[in-house]
Amino acid sequence: MADKVLMKGNEAIAEAAIKAGCMYYFGYPITPQTEVAAYMAKRMPKIGGTFLQAESEIAAINMCIGVASTGKRVMTSSSSPGISLKAEGISYMAGCDLPALIVNVQRGGPGLGGIQPSQSDYYQATRGGGHGDYHLFVVAPASVQEMVSLTAHAFNVAEKYRVPAMLLADGTLGQMMEPVVIDEVEIEEHDKSWALTGTKCEREHNVINSLSMLPEELEQWNIDRYERYAKMEKEEPMWEEYMMEDADICVVAFGIASRVSRNAIKAAREKGVKVGMIRPITLWPFPKEVLLASTDKVKAYVTVELNMGQMAEDVELATHCRRPILKANRAGGCIPSPEQVLAQIEAANELGGEQ
Amino acid sequence: MAQTQMLFAGFGGQGILFSGKFLAYDGLFSDKQVSWLPSYGPEMRGGTASCSVVFSDEIIGSPIVSAPDILVAMNLPSLDKYEESVVPGGKIFVDSSLVERKVSRTDVTTYYIPATKIAAEQEMPTLANMILVGKLIRETGIIGEENIEKIIDKIVSARHAALKDLNKKAIAVGLAYKD
Numbered sequence: 001m002a003d004k005v006l007m008k009g010n011e012a013i014a015e016a017a018i019k020a021g022c023m024y025y026f027g028y029p030i031t032p033q034t035e036v037a038a039y040m041a042k043r044m045p046k047i048g049g050t051f052l053q054a055e056s057e058i059a060a061i062n063m064c065i066g067v068a069s070t071g072k073r074v075m076t077s078s079s080s081p082g083i084s085l086k087a088e089g090i091s092y093m094a095g096c097d098l099p100a101l102i103v104n105v106q107r108g109g110p111g112l113g114g115i116q117p118s119q120s121d122y123y124q125a126t127r128g129g130g131h132g133d134y135h136l137f138v139v140a141p142a143s144v145q146e147m148v149s150l151t152a153h154a155f156n157v158a159e160k161y162r163v164p165a166m167l168l169a170d171g172t173l174g175q176m177m178e179p180v181v182i183d184e185v186e187i188e189e190h191d192k193s194w195a196l197t198g199t200k201c202e203r204e205h206n207v208i209n210s211l212s213m214l215p216e217e218l219e220q221w222n223i224d225r226y227e228r229y230a231k232m233e234k235e236e237p238m239w240e241e242y243m244m245e246d247a248d249i250c251v252v253a254f255g256i257a258s259r260v261s262r263n264a265i266k267a268a269r270e271k272g273v274k275v276g277m278i279r280p281i282t283l284w285p286f287p288k289e290v291l292l293a294s295t296d297k298v299k300a301y302v303t304v305e306l307n308m309g310q311m312a313e314d315v316e317l318a319t320h321c322r323r324p325i326l327k328a329n330r331a332g333g334c335i336p337s338p339e340q341v342l343a344q345i346e347a348a349n350e351l352g353g354e355q
Numbered sequence: 356m357a358q359t360q361m362l363f364a365g366f367g368g369q370g371i372l373f374s375g376k377f378l379a380y381d382g383l384f385s386d387k388q389v390s391w392l393p394s395y396g397p398e399m400r401g402g403t404a405s406c407s408v409v410f411s412d413e414i415i416g417s418p419i420v421s422a423p424d425i426l427v428a429m430n431l432p433s434l435d436k437y438e439e440s441v442v443p444g445g446k447i448f449v450d451s452s453l454v455e456r457k458v459s460r461t462d463v464t465t466y467y468i469p470a471t472k473i474a475a476e477q478e479m480p481t482l483a484n485m486i487l488v489g490k491l492i493r494e495t496g497i498i499g500e501e502n503i504e505k506i507i508d509k510i511v512s513a514r515h516a517a518l519k520d521l522n523k524k525a526i527a528v529g530l531a532y533k534d
Contacts, residue, residue: 262416
């Protein structure tokens with residue numbers, strides 16, 4: 001096993017991507033994710049990989065389309081406003097069925113917003129972000145160690161289903177250091193017969209394209225893609241349950257919000273409130289089944305987010321609105337305090353059961 | 356559960372993040388759970404800087420320290436901002452050569468160290484932060500003294516070998532300081 005080291009989340013993502021066989025990185029600096037690019041700039045030349053600081057985010061994502069078309073693992077990273085710039089290219093990737101990893105270390109928005117941590121790109125990440133009917137595979141790490149494991153996992157899933165994947169972090173997780181073990185990661189082998197590698201006059205040309213002027217053909221491409229999405233919704237949801245065995249109240253939170261929630265849950269348990277947490281690890285596909293099943297024993301839910309309550313809608317959908325949902329959220333770069341979350345847990349405990 | 360929350364605060368350039376990092380490495384070497392979270396952005400370029408460090412026996416929840424057990428304040432705005440947030444019974448370390456006022460809380464233990472002045476006198480003007488770290492180790496026992504050399508050797512790069520000795524010296528000065 002590799003040694004435990006202290007690393008920033010941003011650096012851990014970069015090292016994990018390299019370990020996962022990503023030899024191509026294209027990006028453009030933006031706080032609070034610049035350490036990803038800085039790390040890649042240092043490491044890639046030493047291992048024969050490519051680091052390129054593009055002239056813009058748009059250029060970087062289009063360079064990713066180029067590499068992804070050849071079947072090689074490729075990554076770009078940015079923060080919220082930069083991801084909006086990449087949205088067109090991400091839609092093209094989805095339309096071309098290209099796997100790649102896009103990292104979003106979120107900051108407050110909308111617009112230029114601020115530079116402090118946020119989760120306000122939840123809708124953008126889970127609904128695609130660009131134009132057209134598509135989804136990304138979206139993972140939301142809650143620790144530096146998970147930034148390693150989920151980076152590697154996202155590459156595998158992206159290739160398995162031929163979809164772009166997004167790692168959705170935030171400024172806190174990107175900037176913080178925790179002990180982490182960067183072990184060897186599993187690199188799954190998936191079919192790449194679609195890739196543009198040169199025919200050597202031995203096979204038909206492969207075509208990577210998202211354009212069709214025939215509506216029925218374009219519709220069929222969408223239907224085929226949604227068959228893969230259906231399979232992902234069945235097989236790929238990931239979540240963590242914390243103190244849920246006897247919980248009356250269920251906190252739902254991802255990423256850094258789940259870390260703050262843990263403090264609040266401990267404090268509430270000390271006060272005798274039976275509260276637990278379901279932490280979505282994949283945001284798309286969303287862990288709907290475990291949430292729906294929890295409605296049999298949970299009286300009320302508390303969603304904790306660094307946005308105005310975006311994931312709360314997915315919790316309403318997943319639980320079929322069977323139980324009340326209270327929100328503990330902050331926006332614009334602010335972070336909910338454990339005290340704020342605790343207050344909502346206690347409020348939920350008061351009103352639970354009045355259905 | 357044993358958990359210690361620490362907050363370092365001062366001006367950008369005083370080595371606030373570095374002092375936090377020093378302690379975080381002790382967590383790594385001692386196999387404790389540890390998190391280190393810096394303020395980032397304009398703070399690092401000359402404004403007020405702060406850094407949260409959490410030590411714990413269990414998995415750490417929030418890495419954001421809002422109620423520190425230990426506060427190191429290297430300027431007046433930091434003391435003004437964070438004094439009230441320290442938990443009752445907590446410890447506050449003040450660089451008294453830069454902060455003229457006294458701590459007004461009576462339910463905490465306060466240590467006044469003229470660290471910036473001592474650092475200047477001992478010809479290591481950039482290491483007031485590590486004098487405070489030395490004093491913090493003395494008064495809290497938060498980290499094992501046997502780890503000090505190991506940590507400095509790890510976090511000060513070989514290119515700055517001279518700084519290794521100076522950092523060790525600064526910590527020793529803090530360790531020996533009696534107020």
